Amino acid sequence: MRVVSGMRPTGKLHLGHYIGVIKNWKKLQNEHECMFFVADWHALTTKFDEHINLKELSVELVKEWIASGIDPNKAILFIQSEIKEHAELYLIFNMITPVSWLERNPTYKDAMQQEEYKKKNNAGFLTYPVLQTADIVLYDADLVPIGEDQRPHLELARDIVNRFHYLYKREDIFKEPKELLTDIARLPGLDGRKMSKSFNNAIFLDETPEDIWKKVRSAKTDPARIKKTDPGHPEVCIVFEYHKAFSTPQEVAEIENACKEGSIGCVDCKKICAANIEKIVAPIREKKAKLKNDEILDIINEGNKKAKFLAAEKMKKVNQVIF
Numbered sequence: 001m002r003v004v005s006g007m008r009p010t011g012k013l014h015l016g017h018y019i020g021v022i023k024n025w026k027k028l029q030n031e032h033e034c035m036f037f038v039a040d041w042h043a044l045t046t047k048f049d050e051h052i053n054l055k056e057l058s059v060e061l062v063k064e065w066i067a068s069g070i071d072p073n074k075a076i077l078f079i080q081s082e083i084k085e086h087a088e089l090y091l092i093f094n095m096i097t098p099v100s101w102l103e104r105n106p107t108y109k110d111a112m113q114q115e116e117y118k119k120k121n122n123a124g125f126l127t128y129p130v131l132q133t134a135d136i137v138l139y140d141a142d143l144v145p146i147g148e149d150q151r152p153h154l155e156l157a158r159d160i161v162n163r164f165h166y167l168y169k170r171e172d173i174f175k176e177p178k179e180l181l182t183d184i185a186r187l188p189g190l191d192g193r194k195m196s197k198s199f200n201n202a203i204f205l206d207e208t209p210e211d212i213w214k215k216v217r218s219a220k221t222d223p224a225r226i227k228k229t230d231p232g233h234p235e236v237c238i239v240f241e242y243h244k245a246f247s248t249p250q251e252v253a254e255i256e257n258a259c260k261e262g263s264i265g266c267v268d269c270k271k272i273c274a275a276n277i278e279k280i281v282a283p284i285r286e287k288k289a290k291l292k293n294d295e296i297l298d299i300i301n302e303g304n305k306k307a308k309f310l311a312a313e314k315m316k317k318v319n320q321v322i323f
Contacts, residue, residue, distance in 0.1 A: 003032045004141035004181065006039035006080065009057035010047060014189040014202035015277070016185040016283075019245050024067045024182050034075035035139055035307065038062060041080050041087070043133065044075040045124045046117075054081075062297050064205055067288035078303035080135065082244050082319045085311035089134035089318065093160050094127055096167060101159065102126050104169045105151055133157040136177045154179045175196055187245055188238055190219045190235035206285045211276050216242070218275040222259075228266075232259035239273050240264070252312045 007021065028034055038058045058079055066072065080086055108126060111117040117125065124131075130167065132153055136144055145156060154177060161174045174193050188194070189201030203215050204285060220238045224230070234240035243252050251272065258264035 001032045002140060003028050003034045003042050003143045003145065004037075004136050004139050004177075005034075005145050006042070007061065007136060008035040008043040009054060009061045010043050010052070011057070011197045012060070012204045012206070013068070014195055014197070014204045014309075015242075015245075015280075016189075016202065018068060018280070019187045022065070022068045022070070023146070025065075025075075026061065028145065029071060032143065033132070035141075036065065036070065036075050036252065037075055037079075037135070037307070038079045038227070038274055042128060044123070045128045046120070048122065048124070049120075055320040059293055060195045061302070062300055063288060066299070067284045067291060068205060072299045072303065073283050076303045076306045077299060077309045079300060079309040082300075083138075084309050084312050085138060085308075085315045086131070088315055089138055090127075090131045092318065092322065093130045093134055093164070096217050097127075097130050097160055097162055099126075101156060102129065105129055105156065106149075114320075123203040129153050129156050129197050133160045137161055137174040138314050139179045139307070140175045140314070142175065144177050145180045145182050147182060151179060151181075164258075170321055173317055173321060188241055190215055190238065191265060192220050192238055203277065203281075205281060205291075206288055209287075210275075213274045216270050216277065219266075219270065222270075225266065227262075228264075229262040231262045232266075234295075236258045237269055241270075241276065242273050244270075247273065248278055251276070 005025065007017075013022070013197055025036060038061050040054045040058050041268045041270070042254075043052070043054060043057075049169070062077055065077065074103065086243070103126070112121070133156065138159055146154060161176050165171045165173065186194070189196060191199065191201045191204070193199050193201060203212060207215070216239065219242070222237045224234045225232045237259070240256070240259070243255055248256070255264065255269060258270065
């Protein structure tokens with residue numbers, strides 16, 4: 001079974017990315033044929049006016065993937081924009097996709113309620129699910145790892161594939177991708193909002209032990225707990241969410257009970273949490289420091305070649321049907 005998934009190069013990876021995506025990718029690369037790509041064209045849908053260095057960010061992203069445990073010997077790693085067939089198939093799919101389908105996309109509808117997106121409202125943002133469809137079916141993906149909220153995107157991808165087959169009287173050009181539903185963990189930021197670089201509430205995968213402690217120490221805790229001996233409510237504490245992600249089950253149970261009993265203070269609780277986060281981050285940080293850009297570029301170039309071969313073969317079939 002082939003798995004295809006991508007990530008936008010919009011900045012350094014943080015613990016939210018690790019818990020939500022990277023851990024799942026590490027598991028999948030041992031179970032399936034995997035293709036993981038840097039979605040640099042997708043980054044332009046919302047970042048087109050920010051003058052970000054996509055080449056540099058793309059190399060850094062692949063470096064962080066590898067440092068975090070993604071193995072280029074088990075998965076094909078490549079850059080979306082280096083494979084021009086993505087754009088070619090995207091153009092063809094745009095020709096056959098009704099605008100009404102795109103306007104029904106829940107992500108688009110929600111975004112149009114926010115001033116930030118209303119001001120931009122570019123065509124690329126409206127049609128990015130079409131590009132996602134091209135990304136997936138270009139490589140005959142059997143499975144696409146997604147969360148429940150992304151299900152409409154896969155449904156649209158199948159609709160586009162079926163419409164293509166109907167219009168061109170063929171049923172054997174593309175596979176219909178199936179969702180690989182994953183329980184994507186939503187790790188909150190230090191302030192309780194979504195963990196994000198833009199909110200300045202993230203712990204990154206190359207943080208020093210000192211920075212990890214400084215950030216964990218600042219994390220929100222139970223506002224009702226004033227004194228160390230006050231009974232706590234771990235279910236409303238951000239630090240307890242981190243314990244559930246990075247501490248052992250035994251530690252989680254012990255901390256939960258101690259917090260409720262008022263026998264452990266927030267500072268001691270945070271120290272244990274920071275130490276356990278450091279156990280995850282330390283090997284990533286150390287491996288990333290050893291990786292050289294030339295080494296990463298060689299891996300990317302090799303992945304690009306493999307992806308290019310598959311994409312070119314697919315587009316031959318597509319163009320033979322159309323022209």
